[in-house]
Amino acid sequence: MVLLAHELGLGYAALKKISKVLGIPALHLKTYQRHDKRVTEIERGLESLDRTREQVRQAYADVDPDVAELLREDADAVINISVSFDGTWQKRGFTSHYGIGVCIDILTGLVIDYEILSSYCHACALKGNAKQEQKITEEEYDSWRQTHIDCARNFAGSSKAMEQESAKRMWARSVNLHQVQYTEMLSDGDSAAFREVVALNPYPGHEVVKLECINHAHKRMGTALRKLSSQGKLGGKGVGKLTAKKCKTLQNYYRGAILNNQEQADVMRNLR
Incomplete structure (x- = not known):
């Protein structure tokens, strides 16, 4: 049921309604959270990205003799590739707590990397409300914060800034994660993400060039x-x-x- 909710993009409240309609007992919140965490860990596994990396590197070797020669000499050599980048949010209007940035290799059309950003953690919100309502003390809250290592919040900026931040994170890790440099970036014409990537200078000595989309x-x-x-x-x-x-x-x-x-x-x- 939890996997079904993930596939449909639903949360705990929606899953409870589905269980009620089907006439089956609903999962307890803590049980749901435990299974949700496990499903998320599996879905975020890097195995699929590892396969994508190999396919992308092989595709560039097939069309470029210089890349093929480089990879024959060193299978882990860093190569330059062209990617299309864009970001999206759970809802429109720059008010969303959740956003995602995606890098797609232009040659193969495969997703080579993605970054999910969240500015909200339900557990933190519940504990924060409890502290505000004086149901727990400041010391109890601080003690809980120290043990709360699985916080869902991984971004503290605005919703609008999520696109730029996701781009910076993916460009910064491309060499370590995939042994590639995203030296050509196809994105929106007014993309602030490109400016952030250029300012980051992720590949010293190699310029990141912006490709213009005719559409x-x-x-x-x-x-x-x-x-x-x-x-x-x-x-x-x-x-x-x-x-x-x-x-x-x-x-x-x-x-x-x-x-x-x-x-x-x-x-x-x-x-x-």
Whole structure:
């Protein structure tokens, strides 16, 4: 039942409701927490990431003779790879207690690393409330804190900052964990995570380069045109007006121009 709850993204309260509907006894909270901890440990096992690492390294060796030669000389040699990075949250609006960052290898499409962040621990919240309501003393609370080694909270910043923090953690451990350097990063056009990674300088002597996603550029152009239409005199109906249809047309022209001139990216950047 606990594994089922994990697969469905449900917690203890939802599991109790399911048990009630099925007419079976619900697990006690402590029993649930014990099984939940075990399931989490299994799901977070690095065995699958180890297999991914080997597949990714082999894929780069298959397409790049230099990488193949390097790995023949040293099977644990560090290689450079390109990854796509993005973050998401349990709920929208930058109010979530839980977030996750994911690195996907561009060549193979495999998830090579992920980082789950939590700014909330239910056990800490319960004990904190008990202390506030004077059900336990300050000394009892401090004593409990010293023995509370399995705290679910691993991040103290804002929800918005979770994406940047997860990127920093994954870039910082990529060499030790996978023997790879994420030297090319494909992410949102306005990604603050990229700036944080650059400031971290995880690979001294090796620059982390940002790759631009055409789809994101296409989306940002549409957003900018619609904003311009709603704020200025260009908006409205009629000849010469920046209508919704015209915004869509210009947005598609912009995407087409990028696709058809990929070899002249530097020239396009310098156009005024």
